[in-house]
Amino acid sequence: MGLPIQAGAVAYPSRLNGLATIGRHxxxxxxxxxxxxTLQDDxxxxxxxxxxxxxxxxxVIFYSAESNADLSIGFDVPSGATLTWASWGFHTDIASTHTGPIKIEGRTAAQTNSIGASGGSAPLTIRPTGLLVVSTAAGDLQFMAAQNSSQASAATIRAGSWLRLDRVA
Structure with a gap:
């Protein structure tokens, strides 16, 4: 029996070919x-x-950090995999009023991205997106973060953040 997906159309499980959505929050x-x-695994x-x-x-990553610490983010991928990604986030010269330039920068798995912070406890948002191509080794896609500049106050990755993968092949 097929799965109804819209009026008059049916998706057969044998044709879905392992397509899936996996998420964590x-x-x-x-x-x-x-x-x-030093980046640490979330x-x-x-x-x-x-x-x-x-x-x-x-x-979507919710975070807070001191304005002079900012935030550095990155991803670890399975051996042999490639990740091409970009993130929308505040530039490191964000003002304490949560205003400032937004930057969008493309990256590979080996690269990190520095994101601005405004100090205080109000959460800010980063929106990473990309394409993960896994080679012959299974493994983990791991979000990582750290202070961009070493400071005595902790940066925080906030509750409600989430990571999702949609399989396309």
Whole structure:
């Protein structure tokens, strides 16, 4: 029996070819290490992917950090995989009023992106998107973050952040 997807159309499971959506979200805040610019794995935003698959990545990351610390983000991927990604976020010269230029920069899995912060506890948002191509090794897509400049106050990845993969091949 097929699955109805719209009036008059049917999707047969045998034809879906393993297409899927996988997502993770944060139920609680995660404070990043203070006085450290070393990326650390987020304990909640990690998705295991099978070998020989292709995924569209989408995420919304809520965060807060001191304005002189800002935030550095990146992703770890399975061995042999490629990730081409970009993120929408505040430039590092954001004002304390949560206003400032937005930047959109393309990256690979090996690169990080520095995002501005305005200080205080009000959450800001980063919107990473990209394409993950997994080679012959299964593994994890892992979101990572750290302070961009070492400061004594912790940056925080906030509850409500999420990471989603949509399989396209």
């Amino acid at each position: 944060k139920a609680a805040d995660t404070a990043l290490a203070v006085s450290s610019t 304990p909640d935003l990690r998705i295991t992917v099978p070998a020989s698959s292709v995924w569209i990545m989408d995420a």
